[in-house]
Amino acid sequence: MKNNWRIQSPSNPFRRRDFLxxxxxxxxxxxxxxxxxxxAFAQKVIKGKERLIVRSIRPEDLETPVSxxxxxxxxxxxxxxxxxxxxxxxxxxxxxxxxxxxxxTPLTLTLDELKGMPKHTVTVTLECAGNGRAFxxxxxxxxxxxxxxxxxxxxxxxxxxxxxxxxxxxxTGRYVAMNGADKPxxxxxxxxxxxxxxxxxxxxxxxxxxxxxxxxxxxNGFPLRAVVPGWEGAYSVKWLTNLQVIEKEYDGxxxxxxxxFPNRPVAPGEAVAPQDMVPLTGLAVKSFVNxxxxxxxxAPGKVHMGGFAWAGESNISKVDVSMDNGSSWFPAKLxxxxxxxxxxxxxxEFNITxxxxxxxxxxxxxxxxxxxxxxxWWNPSGYLWNVIDKVRINVKA
Numbered sequence: 001m002k003n004n005w006r007i008q009s010p011s012n013p014f015r016r017r018d019f020l021x022x023x024x025x026x027x028x029x030x031x032x033x034x035x036x037x038x039x040a041f042a043q044k045v046i047k048g049k050e051r052l053i054v055r056s057i058r059p060e061d062l063e064t065p066v067s068x069x070x071x072x073x074x075x076x077x078x079x080x081x082x083x084x085x086x087x088x089x090x091x092x093x094x095x096x097x098x099x100x101x102x103x104x105t106p107l108t109l110t111l112d113e114l115k116g117m118p119k120h121t122v123t124v125t126l127e128c129a130g131n132g133r134a135f136x137x138x139x140x141x142x143x144x145x146x147x148x149x150x151x152x153x154x155x156x157x158x159x160x161x162x163x164x165x166x167x168x169x170x171x172t173g174r175y176v177a178m179n180g181a182d183k184p185x186x187x188x189x190x191x192x193x194x195x196x197x198x199x200x201x202x203x204x205x206x207x208x209x210x211x212x213x214x215x216x217x218x219x220n221g222f223p224l225r226a227v228v229p230g231w232e233g234a235y236s237v238k239w240l241t242n243l244q245v246i247e248k249e250y251d252g253x254x255x256x257x258x259x260x261f262p263n264r265p266v267a268p269g270e271a272v273a274p275q276d277m278v279p280l281t282g283l284a285v286k287s288f289v290n291x292x293x294x295x296x297x298x299a300p301g302k303v304h305m306g307g308f309a310w311a312g313e314s315n316i317s318k319v320d321v322s323m324d325n326g327s328s329w330f331p332a333k334l335x336x337x338x339x340x341x342x343x344x345x346x347x348x349e350f351n352i353t354x355x356x357x358x359x360x361x362x363x364x365x366x367x368x369x370x371x372x373x374x375x376x377w378w379n380p381s382g383y384l385w386n387v388i389d390k391v392r393i394n395v396k397a
Contacts, residue, residue, distance in 0.1 A: 048077055048217060055143050059083035060219060064148040066290050069308070072337045072345060073123075074151035076212050081219045082128045082149060084191045084254070085182040088239055092223045097163075097207070101177070101245035104168030111223050114207060117158040122204045122229055123339040125152040125310045129232035129259060129280055132385025138269045140382035147288050147389075150310075152342050155227045157208035161201040163243065169197070173245040176200040178226050180239035189253035193237055194246065195228055204229050204341070207240065229341035230313030232280050232383075234259055255279070261379055268378040283312030284386040285372055287319055287346070287364040294391040303350045305332075307389070310343035311366035319346040322361040326374075326388070329363065355395050363388045 046054070052062035062081040064074070092111055099107040128149035130142050143149075164176070175194040184190050199205060208227045209216060216222040221238030228235035234254070249255060260277035287309035292298060303323075309316045315338075320329040335345030352358060365371045372388045 046081075046219070049081060049219060051078060052080065053148065055145065056083075059086045061143050062219075063145055064151060066147050066288060067293055069148060069151070069288075070290050072152065072308075072335070072342070073212060074153055076153070076214060076217050076220065079151040079153060079211075079217075079220055080128070080149045082143075082233060083182070083219075083238075085184055085188070087219055088181040088183065090181050090218075090223060090239055095181075095223055095241070097224060097241060097243070099163060099167045099243045099245075101243075102170040102173035102247060103164075103245050104170060105166075107163070107167045109163070111209060114158050114163075114224065115209065117162055119156055120159050120203070120206050121154060121156050122206060122227060123152065123154045123342045124227055124229040125150065125283075125341060125343045126227075126233045126236060127283055127286075127310070129234060129383040130381070133382035135385055135387075136268075136376060136378060136382045140380060142382055149233075152308075153211050154213070155206060155208035156210035157206040157224070157227065159203060160205045160207055160226065160243070161203065163207060164200060164245070167245070169245055172247050173197060175246050175249055177242075177244040177246050177250045178235075178237040178240060179242040179244070180221075180225075180237050181241050182239055191237070191254055192250060192252050193235055193259075194250040194255055195226075195231075195235055197245075199228060199231070202229075231282055232259070249279075258381070259383075260381070261383055266378060266380075270378075270380075272380055280383060282314075283310065284384045285309075285311040285314065285316075285364050285366040285370045286386040287362040287372060288389045289360060289362050289391045292360070292391060292393050295393070296391075297394045297396055298352075300353050300355060300395055300397060301351065303352050303393070303395070304347065305350060305360050305362075306345065306347035307362055308343040308345055309362070309364035311364070311370065313341070314366040314368050314370070315340065316344040316364055317367045318365050319344075320363045320365075321346075321348045321350075322363075323350050323352065323358050325359050326361055332362070352395050355397055357392060357394055359390055359392050361388050361390050 055061040060083050064080045097109045131145045131149035134144040134146050177194040179192045224240045225238045259280045262272045263278045289307040291306045319332040321332045332346040332348040363372045
């Protein structure tokens with residue numbers, strides 16, 4: 001039967017890989033009727049995020065166009081959105097954070113009480129583990145993110161460690177399970193994630209109530225979210241209402257099944273047994289080019305190239321760039337803004353005098369020697385796409 005749906009990516013017709021978005025939702029327990037509206041309403045906008053690409057309306061999944069990722073701090077209205085469930089309507093005067101489980105003194109804290117605790121600021125590049133999923137071949141199920149499910153923000157909040165110490169973690173406490181106010185529809189499992197105690201007690205792991213100098217936007221977790229810096233974005237649970245200290249890894253879908261990665265290299269399309277999957281934690285070294293944009297036409301002469309690079313808990317040590325399909329590489333200049341968990345800007349100026357088509361490439365290296373690969377590490381969930389970034393430009397007189 002003929003299908004006239006249009007997918008969210010600009011000007012791309014519906015393709016087989018786009019139906020995999022629905023397959024990903026179905027695997028999490030949603031009915032087909034709940035999947036269909038995201039294509040039917042693909043061209044709609046969501047208030048406060050009008051310039052973002054709509055990947056899904058229900059729940060809200062919004063990608064930032066690379067052309068708008070051109071500042072070191074990503075403005076709140078341009079920050080990507082990743083939801084497994086619908087954003088809840090939280091009334092701050094009724095909201096509470098409970099801390100329970102393997103603790104000496106269970107707590108119930110208001111937002112004002114959290115704000116009264118010592119404040120800590122951390123600048124973090126948050127990235128969805130599936131950023132770049134659309135580029136895997138063979139295709140994989142899930143939201144077909146391209147390059148913009150990433151952003152950098154300055155968060156303010158109380159240290160998770162301070163809250164846990166106030167509750168008195170028992171010796172039996174090994175993990176902290178985090179749950180938010182969002183509710184699963186139908187038979188879908190609740191979105192609960194856990195973080196090992198060592199990371200929970202890290203001085204930079206916070207319970208954030210401010211984002212870029214403002215209260216958290218609703219779509220980014222108001223009134224409180226976890227920020228687990230350097231790790232893939234799903235650890236930074238939104239609309240946080242409960243921290244439960246537990247003895248062992250949480251036995252739920254979004255820990256035991258989702259957000260896991262093969263423990264060995266696999267062939268594209270290969271099925272991977274559950275026992276050969278391990279939890280995702282940190283991010284892979286990565287870069288993208290935001291200037292010039294793919295398909296741009298420029299005049300011969302000086303051609304400025306720029307973008308961002310990041311590596312989770314590691315620092316970027318260098319970014320190399322190329323204009324001749326990788327035959328030669330040149331060191332780009334790194335920007336002055338540097339924070340441990342934040343991306344690093346880079347730029348370079350090529351002198352291209354001959355008209356023609358050129359492929360500009362960026363390749364980042366972190367301080368542990370990890371380098372962006374030329375081919376992806378294929379995996380059945382489409383996580384951690386981090387191949388050398390490429391944009392093709394036309395040089396015309």
